[in-house]
Amino acid sequence: MLRAIYDWVDERLDITPLWRDVADHEVPEHVNPAHHFSAFIYCFGGLTFFVVVIQILSGMFLAMYYVPDIVNAHPSVNYLQNELAMGAIVRGMHHWGASVAIVMLFLHTLRVFFTGSYKHPREFNWVVGMLIFFVMLGLGFTGYLLPWDNKAYFATKVGVEIAASVPVIGPYIATFLQGGDIVGAQTLARFFALHVFFLPAALLGLLGAHFILIRRQGISGPL
């Protein structure tokens, strides 16, 4: 039955090459922890992606309850954390996952750096990876404001003040981040949009590029 459905679809859309391309690639011995335990350092990239998936899923559930305005933001977070069933777990996954994602991303970057894997012909994939790093830091910075507690508010205020002290373009960056002259209602709405729409879109695009490049070029050979 399933076979027949698959064949019916495959006959029309030729989907076999799509997944066979992902499925059939060889994994060399030097990156396989089953053969060399030290090869676990090659898992960091995949685990980073795993944490990103956790972040996206837990974030989607948080978005069902979170209200991005200065009156309701804090009470809605308080509600989902203290009253909603499993709310503290889902928020915990998103909160701690943010730190774990940065840690894994950092470890993955160090692995690529110290194994010299960014060298010819993989220069471009390194650049894409660094852009992913910046987008992740941006997600961390914008997400930090959303609970709208004192910690969030004053950290963002300081962050914006630091940005404003940059010569020439500083005031423009500050206005862009704040959406006005102060950290306030506009800032929260803006950070929410950046955190939930703009930056994830950029992240998914960059991740797609990252994975297509690694499939094209293969993983770097043994040292």
Place this chain on the structure above:
Amino acid sequence: MAHNPDGNQKQVHYVGDSRVRADRPKLYPPDYSEFPGKSEAFFPDFLLKEWMVAAVFLVGFMTLVMAEEPPLGELADPTNTSFLPVPDWYFLFLYQLLKYKWASGPFVVIGTVILPGIAFTALLLAPWLDRSKERRPLKRPVATGIMIVSLISVAALTWAAEVEHEKQMESNPGETPENTKVIAQDEEGYRIYQKNACIKCHGDQLQGLNGPSLLGIGNRMKGEHKMTAEDIIKIIDEGRGAMPAGMFQGSEQEKKILAEWLMKQKQK
């Protein structure tokens, strides 16, 4: 592809009217046969192992999640002047940089633009700065050395920021103390606290609800000196931040008892 002016190159054929090339080269993965050892197919053999790694990782991660509840502070209050701002830990090194004399004040551009700019540009352009064919870390000492020095500096800056923040926190109120037991709960003071509106915002265990926690209020600082019962009475009378003035309904005598009882809350 559509432009083929000299006609020498092989004509590209498309399938039907789509843009899929008829002679599209297949995306065969690179051959690892030149490397010694046992390659295996990604699917299903290696994927199964990856899932096992992910499962172990997930167990560790969920243990962390369940062990530590994510913090949620008090509602943001822009008029709160005593709050010590602190960024998330992975920004601390940048934050700390700006506290040094040579990277702040008139030299702030060093801390905000020049040093981070150099570091991030160098990272972004690493493949073009380190162009040798050699990949082993020990065979390219300059790249490895610079990276290790940077890592040590980032770690040291983060450490310094943390130490400094701890020190500032000690001389500042705000954080809820470890011990959350109400002191002298059977006294008159608690009864007055309970009878008035205090309990609605500060909680029946002084844990703080809409208002801040009052645990350890007896240790709090007000500027340079320790907070006194008079300071508390002043706050009760005049309000503070989101707390309105004149919430206390009892007599002056009761207010004094309440303030003195609150001063006993010296939880650490």
